Amino acid sequence: MSNVKKYSIEVRVWIEExxxxxxxxxxxxxxxxxxxxxxxxxxxxxxxxxxRQAWQLVEEMNQRAESPLVEKLLGGKGGGGARLTEAGERAITTFYELEKRIKDFAEKETQNLKF
Amino acid sequence: MSNVKKYSIEVRVWIEExxxxxxxxxxxxxxxxxxxxxxxxxxxxxxxxxxRQAWQLVEEMNQRAESPLVEKLLGGKGGGGARLTEAGERAITTFYELEKRIKDFAEKETQNLKF
DNA sequence: TATCAGTATTCATTTTAAAACATACTGAAT
DNA sequence: ATTCAGTATGTTTTAAAATGAATACTGATA
Known part of the structure; x- marks a missing residue:
């Protein structure tokens, strides 16, 4: 029995614009x-x-998506808040579906990695 | 004609141990x-x-691979140097093949991204 | 019209990682 | 035994990024 180490593949997916x-x-x-x-x-x-960081991320997403992903509610009862738009909901679904397909493929494609 | 933006998918692949x-x-x-x-x-x-950084990366690779990927030559004519081992050569090949298969799949899998 | 909690925004502070610096070690070649 | 260029390693500086603190704004509700 030799010193066989376990290696696995990791995949990070993101959308570029x-x-x-x-x-x-x-x-x-x-x-x-x-x-x-x-x-x-x-x-x-x-x-x-x-x-601050979270707010900036939301701002960036909203500006760069075709339509905002997050709807911000200013003032009023409870001071306001934020909720996802339809586009925001779809973004989550789309992203995870895509990510899953790719990760599943990667895993399937990988066996007996040796270095 | 609406304001359709172009989105593409990016994939980063690495080996985990x-x-x-x-x-x-x-x-x-x-x-x-x-x-x-x-x-x-x-x-x-x-x-x-x-x-320093490069040296540390080599050190880490060598220690965590089953056998070293880089052979280091100390002293002597020209002060020494470093060359790839067989395992190092194979690592490059293996990595690129794997990466290509996954990226090709990702691209094929992706069309009409909309956000 | 005073309250309230969350959004919006600037500025100073801290944390973190990367790069730069410095110095010792190696061994073939002359 | 001196030179030389690269390896080996610790310490210090710098730069970038994240965080924290402070302040103004918003508008439904009581």
């Missing part, structure tokens, strides 16, 4: 937490991320 | 430059990377 990286797993998690908590503030807390 | 990321495109480039230049020093210069 003319100005660079547009949507990866990090922003998808943020979208999911916004859906779950109803606000950018609470989504950020959930992820132990600075509000 | 028990202790974490083991071999990705960055280390592969380093291996290629070592092969091309015959030393870690010159490979690092080629890549505008600090020698």
């Amino acid at each position: 003319t100005e660079g990286a547009f949507l990866g797993i990090g922003k998808i998690w943020l979208l999911e937490n916004i859906r779950k908590t109803g606000s950018i503030t609470n989504a950020a807390k959930e992820m132990k991320m600075a509000y | 028990t202790e974490g990321a083991f071999l990705g495109i960055g280390k592969i480039w380093l291996l290629e430059n070592i092969r091309k230049t015959g030393s870690i020093t010159n490979a690092a210069k080629e890549m505008k990377m600090a020698y």
Whole structure:
């Protein structure tokens, strides 16, 4: 028996747009937490991320998508909040489907890695 | 005609080992430059990377691979140098083949991305 | 019209990683 | 035994990124 180590393949998937990286797993998690908590503030807390950072990510997504992924509600009862748009919901679904297909393929394609 | 933006998918592939990321495109480039230049020093210069960093990457690769990917020559004529081992050569080939299959699949799998 | 919680934005601070610097070691060749 | 270019390694500087703190804005509700 020789010293055989286990190697596995990892794949990171993201969507690119003319100005660079547009949507990866990090922003998808943020979208999911916004859906779950109803606000950018609470989504950020959930992820132990600075509000400032979360807000900037949302801003960037909204500006670079064809239509906004997050709808922001200003003022009013509870101070406002944020919710996903239809496009935001679709983005999550689309991303995960794509990611799954690619990761499944990668795994299937990989056996007996040796270095 | 509506404002249709172009989105494309990007995929990053790397090899994972028990202790974490083991071999990705960055280390592969380093291996290629070592092969091309015959030393870690010159490979690092080629890549505008600090020698220290390049050396550490080589060290890590060698320790975590089943057998070293880079053979280091100490002292002597020209001060020494570094060259790829058989395993190092195979690592480059294996990595690129795997990466190509996965990227081709990803591209094929992706059309009409809309966000 | 005062409250309230979240959004919007700037600025200072901290954390982190990368690069730069410095110095010792190696061994063939002269 | 000196030279030489590359390896080996610790320490210091620099730069970039994330965080934190501070402040103004918003608008439904009581």
